[in-house]
Every structure is written in structure tokens, then in C-alpha cells.
Amino acid sequence: MHLMEFPREVVLGHNLVHEVVNVAKRLNLESPVLVVYGPKTKEIAGKDVERELKSSFDVHSITVKEANMKNVEKVLGKIKDLGIKWAIAVGGGSIIDITKLASYKSGIPFISFPTTASHDGIASANASIKGLEAKTSIKARPPLAVIADIGIIKTAPRRYLAAGVGDVISNITAVRDWKLAHKIRGEYFSEYAAALSVMSAKMVMRDAEIIRLGEDEGIRKVVKALISSGVAMSIAGSSRPASGAEHLFSHALDMLLDKPALHGEQTGIGTIIMAYLHGINWKKIKETLKTVGAPTTAYELGIDPEIIIEALTIAHKIRPERYTILGKDGLTREAAEKAAKITGVI
């Protein structure tokens, strides 16, 4: 059986803190609600969401930070102890993932209230939690609703919007890898999921000049692309349409570094290199990332070139069941260095 679940409502616009109660009421959500935020996102929007909800619901809140199992358990504990009926995640990818997994494990719905446009987990059904045996995302459920306030997302440093482009542009190489796995390994391939995923990437590439400005129009475009990318993953029933070898490279960096760069920054650079390996137009990908202000070199990423090479050589081991351009044996050190040098990443 292949169950596809999607958000019931996606609200995109301005001053949406006031809209949270209306959305919750339309979805027949009841008290008590748990608001989940991080230390920063509490100040950015969390407290306001909490205040607004208090007019109609019994409200509890919790501050968490890193997306690890300890924090998921903390949120789960609150949900169980307080008999929470639904949750709302106000934050970046980490806060959304913690809430997504806790809500899935406890069987309650959650609303996604992103404060950045930096990742395509906003509307997706999977959660990335660190410290698990799986170094990649695991299955959960998508949010019941997404409320994306452009004014709030605009307050995030520009770096986050550029990272969002890096996460969406990954779809180009992810779908190439998926097609390869379909041809070579007979893996299930969804034309619809692949088409939606590639379209999202192509649209941000086309609109890079608008996105670069960091104004409302560009933010809207990135948010829509991130949501579409999440929907493509739900259609596929896995992160396949949005995660190929470029994501394996990013996961490898996460393993090797105490302080990795932003997820989307790393996947963007991974896309340049994997596009080169696929023999497609990697220069166009690099140009798009440059245009939106995303890093395109190890130096800009703040990562030692040696670590880039190492990540490229170990990436294929991270999710061996997902066939990619890296093949079963991965890149030799020489091949990794060459690919990184030719593309100007190191």
C-alpha cells in the first residue's frame, strides 16, 4: 500500500500570527495545544503565536534546540503528561522536525509555522533527527497545515533564503540519481513526483534574480518551491525526489564536522559536484547559487577542502540502499579531488 498524505491547508501571506486561531478552528483542533520553538524563534514569532492562541485555547509551550532524540522525547513527555491535542512548530528545520516526529509518535496533528525558508522539511512527511543510526531522514507524517508568514521569514538572515535555494536545487541531481536507480536497479520511480520536484528546482533557477533581492516576491517563490518539494516527497513515499548523492555528501559533512554549515548550503555545493559527475550543466547550478548569494566554494562554506574530499569519498556508505551516481563503491580520493577542483569548490 502506498499512502500519500498532504497538508490540508497551506496559508502564505503577511500578518499570519492572527490567522493561526482561524486555521486551527477550521481544522476542528481542540485544547490544549503545545507551541514548540527554539530560543531565538521564541522571540521572533513563538511568543506572539502563543499569545494569539491564548485567546481561544489552553496553551503550553516548550523551548528546544537541536533536532535530536532527547528533544523529541522532551516534547513527547509534555504531550503525554498534559494530554496535548495538537502542536505547532514555530522555527527552522530543526524545530519543525522535532515537532513532526513527536506528533507522529504520539498520534496528534501539528501545524508547521516556518520562520525561515531554508529547507524543504516545511511540508514534508519525513523528519531528520541527529544521532540516530540512520544518518538520513525517517518516516513521519506531514503537517496538517502550513502557515508561512512572509514578514517573519523575511527577518531571517539572507543566508537562510539562499540555503533554501540550495535545498531545492538539489532536486535536479536527486531526480537524475533516482532515474539512474530506476534504470539500473529497477527501483520504483514516480513520474509525477519527479516532475514536480524538478519543476520546483527549475523555477528557483529561473527566478534567481528575483530571489536575490530578498523581497516578498522572491521569498514567496522559495517557500512555494520548498512546499512543492515536500509534496513531491509525499507523492514518492520517500525523500528520493529531493535527496540523492548531493544530500549524502551533506550528511557526510554533518558526520565529519562539529559545526556543519546550513543544510541547504551543503546540499547546494553537493549539487554542483554531482551535476558535474552526471555530465549535466553544473555551471548553471553554480551560477544560480552565486546569484542568490549561496556559498559555492569550500572557503565560503567555512569548511576545510580536505573534509570536502573526505565527505565525497564516504558519502556512498551513508545510505547504501539508495543507488546514486556515486555507485556502490563511491569515489576514489583522486576522483573526488578532481571533481571538487574542476567545479571550483576547492
Ligand SMILES: NC(=O)C1=CN([C@@H]2O[C@H](COP(=O)(O)OP(=O)(O)OC[C@H]3O[C@@H](n4cnc5c(N)ncnc54)[C@H](OP(=O)(O)O)[C@@H]3O)[C@@H](O)[C@H]2O)C=CC1
Ligand atoms: N524533514 C525534512 O524533510 C528535512 C529536514 N531538514 C533538516 O532541517 C534542518 C535544517 O534546518 P535549518 O532551518 O537550516 O536550520 P535550523 O532549524 O537548525 O536553524 C538554524 C538557526 O536559525 C535560527 N532561526 C530560525 N528562524 C530564524 C529567523 N527568522 N531569524 C534568525 N534566526 C532564525 C534558529 O533559531 P533557534 O535556535 O531558536 O532554533 C537556529 O539557531 C537540518 O536538521 C536538516 O536535516 C532539511 C531538509 C528536509
Ligand SMILES: O=C(CO)COP(=O)(O)O
Ligand atoms: O533533506 C532532505 C530533502 O531535502 C531529506 O533528505 P534525507 O532523506 O536524505 O535526509
Ligand SMILES: [Zn+2]
Ligand atoms: Zn534537504
